[in-house]
Amino acid sequence: MTKIISIANQKGGVGKTTTTINLATSLSAINKKVLLVDADPQGNASTGIGIAYKDRLPSLYDLIVKRELDTNSIKKTIVPNLSIISANTNLAAAEVELANYEKREFVLEDILLNTKAYDFILIDCPPALGLLTINSLVASNSVIVPLQSEFFALEGMSSLVNTIQLIKENFNPKLNVEGILLTMVDKRNTLSSLVEKDVREHFGEIVYKTTIPRNVKISEAPSHGKPAIIYDVNCSGSMAYIGLAREILNKQD
DSSP states (O other), X not given: OOEEEEEOOSSSSSSHHHHHHHHHHHHXXXXXXXXXXXXXXXXXXXXHTTOOGGGOOSOHHHHHXXXXXXGGGEEEOSSTTEEEEOXXXXXXXXXXXXXXXXXXXXXXXXXXXXXXXXXXXXXXXXXXXXXXXXXXXXXXXXXXXXXXXXXXXXTTHHHHHHHHHHHHHHTOTTOEEEEEEEESBOTXXXXXXXXXXXXXXXXXXXXOSOOXXXXXXXXXXXXXXXXXXXXXXXXXXXXXXXXXXXXXXXXXX
16 A cells, blocks of 8 residues: 655645655655655655656646646656656646646646555655645655744644644545654754754644754755755664654654
């Protein structure tokens, strides 16, 4: 059974794309077959995994327009076992296209039904609760919410939780929160520790034990078109994402 996980938070800059790329790479490294779906018009996941802009056709936008999978859209990456459906700036128009469709919430689900057997499909959602994110959540079994370890961390979480609940009630009863992931954690910073304590008290067991530290190598890796785990496997950020993959797999057992 393929497990489809959306990585979503309508707040930008919380580490969604970084988490998608490095979690996908970590799972691939332990022989899981993974498909990454770049559902963000900025296309940062495609860039961060080394897919040149000219090589992104057919993109996710083309699949949405045709409402069907074109296997040529699935590209191999530099990571063994990891493939990607890329995004380019055309995807920004998908919100308008989708608005006119019948059963518009199910377009991505219908496309992914035709993908060949993967262990995991990870969807990098845009930083908004629009139709692309809704399509991603309807297609998914679960959602991982990256949460930046900062003062405004919990602001906006209620909107996302409400959206997940509405999708669960109306479109996708199997959807659940896979986990909340604290990102950009600085253990030297008192505020960071207070935010972590607050989030754990508020959400309990669904907060991952693994946290992602602030780390220079994680920030540098995308500019080289590589996941941090390939750029520097021994850095603290890479080790944290490997730990996250292990924690997710242990929860499946």
